[in-house]
Amino acid sequence: MSPASGTEPAPPIWTLPPAPPRQRALGRTEIVAAAIGLADDEGAPAVTMKAVAGRLGSYSPMALYRYVHSKDGLVDLMLDAATAAVPVPGQPGPSWRADLEALAAQTRQMTQRHPWYPVLFHTRPPAGPHMMKRLEFMLAVLTGQGVSTASAMTYAALIDRHILGSGLQEAEEARMSRRYGLDDAAGLAAGLAEMHRLATAGDFPLLAGWLARPEGQSPEEQFELGLRFLLDGITVRLSRPRRQWRGRRARPADGSSRGLGRRASG
Amino acid sequence: MSPASGTEPAPPIWTLPPAPPRQRALGRTEIVAAAIGLADDEGAPAVTMKAVAGRLGSYSPMALYRYVHSKDGLVDLMLDAATAAVPVPGQPGPSWRADLEALAAQTRQMTQRHPWYPVLFHTRPPAGPHMMKRLEFMLAVLTGQGVSTASAMTYAALIDRHILGSGLQEAEEARMSRRYGLDDAAGLAAGLAEMHRLATAGDFPLLAGWLARPEGQSPEEQFELGLRFLLDGITVRLSRPRRQWRGRRARPADGSSRGLGRRASG
């Protein structure tokens, strides 16, 4: 690199960066933000250590390890950071249903901002602090209506399953749209036509008919409908109290003691 | 390899395999069966081309490519083969609800035999012939009650979302149990205790209380409950017909025409 006898003049100093500001540039929050931005832009599989480091400047992939310990650690941080963005009230409000509807809507909006969330969620244990806070709120809302914590756990799990399942499905569709380029009409219609061909070949008239003109509820309507079904079901259970005035004593007959590793957060 | 001047005698011929029966040993079905067995035993990430080839005998990973074209192709075949194992009646029976309950139960049993199924399902487009057959049956059952194909699509999607979501959650728990060795008490309790510590540290009393004695509905009860909620919701919609005597003409006001890439199978 030394210009010992080169014909080129030495490059003017001021064209080079004035000095690498060697003062703890990197940090957990920056790294996680870069990873989230990358996942937002290009999807979950685009999150590689190299790509995240590159997005932060001219860093080597190994530079991240000092801060996030491993890729799984980075994913955990991403998930909890995204969860932190869904607002959770400090206390349940007057209407338990409104509370859960609002939380569900906020969570869904988060998964729409971060389509990778449902994809990565199921690859890691859900033990982040913000996930816990969110779950605690759901439990508070439900136990406030007199059900046991165990039942509240079940209801929360059903709701989160629906939210994440919806997001997962839409994330997959988005992924396929991306694969076939950004112009929908071209490749997407081709894939649809191929499916239609298979459906008619297999003698599936209803499916083929739908594929020929695929109309129906929007993802949004579908989400709302499923959520309504679940909340309606919970309503029935709440209005049929098993013990009078929200009895505090344990109810061992409520459910078997199985399901040790159960989890329910999102 | 020639025993030119070695002191060892030439190995007796009959200790060596008599002759490689070079007559089309491999085939799609064998490969897919091996991959499914591997995934059943060791989980979805254990399915690598090398491992599958090894399970079939002393094959090179590249031997599979002639038959399955790529790993994604192999996964597609695995998914459809597993789907083929859930029995689908040729015609809807007298009770639509019994039909859907039976199909859901059979599907769930399949996902319990193949915990990798929900994991891999969301990585591939659901266009396999047996998936289509299964979906066609659900559509037949529901449209037989007078709803449009579009609405039937929505209901089917909600049910499958619940089935696969349940399986996904349980698959994750199984994965964690495997990671911490097979003896539950040792590592699993430690992980639980760690979560409990975090919950108390974060001031989440309800969650901490539950973690201290984690009891509640079994996964089976949870699944049944969620399914009941969904079917109850669908029941309400069915018993409130929007058109008299299952009108055949299209109902464009049923839902917006959005949701082009929608899919609903399982």
Place this chain on the structure above:
DNA sequence: CACGCTAAGTTTATAACGTAAACTCTGCTG
């Protein structure tokens, strides 16, 4: 019988991934 074609598998090579271990700076402090 010799020839060559084709199907079936293997070998080799490449690019990308996560990450352990060793190394190289830089700036501060005793």
Place this chain on the structure above:
DNA sequence: CAGCAGAGTTTACGTTATAAACTTAGCGTG
């Protein structure tokens, strides 16, 4: 000034999927 610690890089290794070239077995045909 010595050296120490923190920040980042380089190098290296084991995996993964898979393209491309090569090898071998068996069959049919001149």
